[in-house]
Amino acid sequence: MTRNPGKPASPADLRALDIFEFATSGRQAAGALRISQMPRMLAEVPSDVSDASDASGNPAAGEDDTVFTWQAEGSTQPELQDDGVEAPQPYLRLAVHGSVWLRCQRCLSPYSQHLDVDATYRIVATEEEADEYPLDDDEVEVIVGSRQFDLIDLIEEELLLSLPLVPKHTVCPEVHESLLSGSAEGSADDESEENSAADAADKPNPFAVLEKLKPGGSGGGKH
Ligand SMILES: [Zn+2]
Incomplete structure (x- = not known):
């Protein structure tokens, strides 16, 4: 078995990679992948985000074909087999890194979401082997390998999994003002509640008025 880490991988190779050979010979590969090459990722990017980003001076349409950089490294680790060997x-x-334009669900403006993937996989031969594999290590995922493994598909899958469930700014630039006016309204509400409480104290209790109108006062009727 020859070590050949320097061999460049062409895009065609990456769609049909001998992942077992890649791992056992300790190969490495790296590249850049456009979001337009990943239909499922492309579907996650709102189509109108590029229009909106034009207006706000952000990357123009055409420049929003986000590029993700990735690195893959094969290796082997000794494992105790069933036969004790x-x-x-x-x-x-x-590892995959890059940013994608998403729409903030709080302020509805587009923003750039950085995505980071760093995953380690134990490559198994069959689905059955994957099901049986003891998942006692949170750091390691299990994938079913192939002599024609689609590495691009794996990269896309990991990027999809790394997308936030609810995309939003850490701090919304647009919402800032409305949050302030919102809190002002809140304090105004508090004031008006205090005012109405004060009003109630000033106004005579309608039941107290009725008490005064009763002739003879309490117990007077029993005479
Ligand atoms: Zn926002």
Whole structure:
């Protein structure tokens, strides 16, 4: 088995990669992937975000074909087999970095969401083996390998999983003012509640008025 980490991987290779060979020979690969090459990711980006970002001076339409950089590294780690013998098993580490334009669900303006993927996979041969694999390590995921493994699909899958459930700014620039006026309204409400409480204290209690109107006062009727 020859170590050949320097071999460049063409895009065609990446759609049909011998992932077992990649791991056992300790190969490395890196590249850039456009969001337009990942239909499922592209579907997550609102189509009108690029228009909106034009208006606010952010990247123009056409420049929003976000590029993600990725690195993959194959390796093996010795594992104790059922027969009590240690044998090297295939692993893959994958890192993906980039930013995608999403729409903030709080202020509805587009913003750039940074996505980071750093995953380690134990590569198994079959679905059955994946099901049986003991998941005692949170750091390691299990994937079913192939001699024609689609690495681009794995990168896309990980990017999809790294998307925020509710996209939003850490701090919304637009919402800032409305939050302030919102809190002002809140304090105004508090004041008016205090005022109405004060009003109630000043106004005579209608039941007290009725008491005064009763002839003879309490117990007077029993005479
Ligand atoms: Zn926002």
